Amino acid sequence: KNEVEQSPQNLTAQEGEFITINCSYSVGISALHWLQQHPGGGIVSLFMLSSGKKKHGRLIATINIQEKHSSLHITASHPRDSAVYICAVPNNNNDMRFGAGTRLTVKP
Amino acid sequence: DADVTQTPRNRITKTGKRIMLECSQTKGHDRMYWYRQDPGLGLRLIYYSFDVKDINKGEISDGYSVSRQAQAKFSLSLESAIPNQTALYFCATSDLRTSLVNEQFFGPGTRLTVL
Numbered sequence: 303k304n305e306v307e308q309s310p311q312n313l314t315a316q317e318g319e320f321i322t323i324n325c326s327y328s329v330g331i332s333a334l335h336w337l338q339q340h341p342g343g344g345i346v347s348l349f350m351l352s353s354g355k356k357k358h359g360r361l362i363a364t365i366n367i368q369e370k371h372s373s374l375h376i377t378a379s380h381p382r383d384s385a386v387y388i389c390a391v392p393n394n395n396n397d398m399r400f401g402a403g404t405r406l407t408v409k410p
Numbered sequence: 411d412a413d414v415t416q417t418p419r420n421r422i423t424k425t426g427k428r429i430m431l432e433c434s435q436t437k438g439h440d441r442m443y444w445y446r447q448d449p450g451l452g453l454r455l456i457y458y459s460f461d462v463k464d465i466n467k468g469e470i471s472d473g474y475s476v477s478r479q480a481q482a483k484f485s486l487s488l489e490s491a492i493p494n495q496t497a498l499y500f501c502a503t504s505d506l507r508t509s510l511v512n513e514q515f516f517g518p519g520t521r522l523t524v525l
Binding site for chain 2: 304306311335337342343344345346347350388390397398399400401402403
C-alpha cells in the first residue's frame, strides 16, 4: 500500500462544478502539501496545512489529522483549473512522499 | 527569472550513453533534491543534498549519481542510460530554516527519453 493515496486518479467536470480531490496518508506528518502540475509539467505549491482549513480564492484545502485525510476543493471550476493535483506528505525532515496525482479536466 | 532552472529541458539519447542533467537555483536554499516522475506514479526521490559536498541516497538511487560542488548547483548523472530511465526529472530546493514544513520549490522539469 502506498504511503500517500489519492482519489480519484482522473476526474472530468463541467465548468462551474464543485470539485473534490481526496488524499489519505499513512506516514506521520508535520504539514501536508497540495501541489498543482500544469500540462507543461511545471509544479507549484498551492497549500501547506497542518490543521483545519485554508482558502485561496476558489481553492479550499482541509485536513483531518486524526483520520490522516485531506481534501482539496475547487468551487466554480474553470477550464484553466485543468491540471494534475498532487498531495505530498513529509516522511521525515529529509524528504516527502508524493501521491500519484489526480488529473482534472474541466470542460467548457 | 525562474528561481530554479534545469538544463536541458528535453533530451533524447541512446542506451549506454552518459547523460548529465543540471539544476541551478537563485533562492539561496541549502537543500536540493532530484526526483523522477513516471506516468501513474508519484514523484520519487533519487538523491538529495543538505549542503555542498553532502550527498544522500533517496528511494531509487541505483543507476544515478549526483554532484553538489556549489550551493546553487546540483547535477544528476546517468552513467550508462537505459530505456527504463525514460522519465520526467525534477529538481527541487528547500530552505533549512523552514525544514519543519519542508516546502519545496520545483524546477520546470527535464524530459529524458532513452532509446
